[in-house]
Amino acid sequence: MSIALPCLQETVSEITEELRGRTDRGEVATYIPELARVDSASFGIAVVDGSGQVAVGGDADVPFSIQSISKVFTLTLALGMAGDRLWQRVGREPSGSRFNSIIQLENERGIPRNPFINAGAIAVTDLILSGHQPREALGEILRFMQFLADDPTIKIDAAVAASELRTGHRNSALAHYMKSFGVLDNPVDHTLGVYFHHCAIAMSCRQLAMASRFLAHLGRNPATGFSVVQPERARRINAVMLTCGHYDGSGDFAYRVGLPGKSGVGGGILAIAPGKASITVWSPGLDESGNSRLGRIALEMLAKRLDLSIFGV
């Protein structure tokens, strides 16, 4: 059993109070029309430590669209299915490009740089889909999230999925382009359908922090002792989160926060303090790289005050 983080709830409450009045929140994503309807003033934070202590602030129990944060969990599932064979389809290098960029695919035989940019996540979804109907693959992903969070109420927001299905021309282009290189096995519309729906899972900060406990604790759920992945795999997923989890903002996030993290265009950020805590923040306004602006600031404050950076003080 890990030691409880001292002053956890006080620190989380202080940060929530300090950030509540900030007006420089960035811009809410509008390219998925349904996401534009979210209240930009929302702000939530949840931290779960290894002793089971949960600290929350603001809108920690309001479900939001997890978007690309789902890619951490699809990567975990796909590694469980395909093992290291997965790395033949997708690299593990930072792209230095926007999350939905297509340019590297042409020179790199349709192999996406990493599993967290859109192209990479679509390739990972295609692996999960192999041999299954889209509905079964999606059910598997959703049940995995419910199991990890220990919460069967987690759902897919059908309006967000439909909104992205209608407008996701870039993702469709990425998928067709990869298919032309033979990187995708399944019909493109099946793969995209599953991808859009797993991005549209709605979860609260608390649910996401609970679901990612295994990444902070050597692959095990510290509450039950259940092993989700081997310690080595948890370490490697965290490594890819640190180097690639914030697209072309990954270097800046590591510099400022010093934790493996994964952002989503819904304004959520999942961060892992190995051996200590799993953390989720949510503020829908984004910076120029498509990462939550206030979310990153909140994590920077939290890591500093609780001494969480993996690089030391």
Ligand SMILES: NC(=O)CC[C@H](N)C(=O)O
């Ligand atoms: N950065 C993100 O969260 C992007 C995910 C979004 N569903 C997309 O494909 O564009």
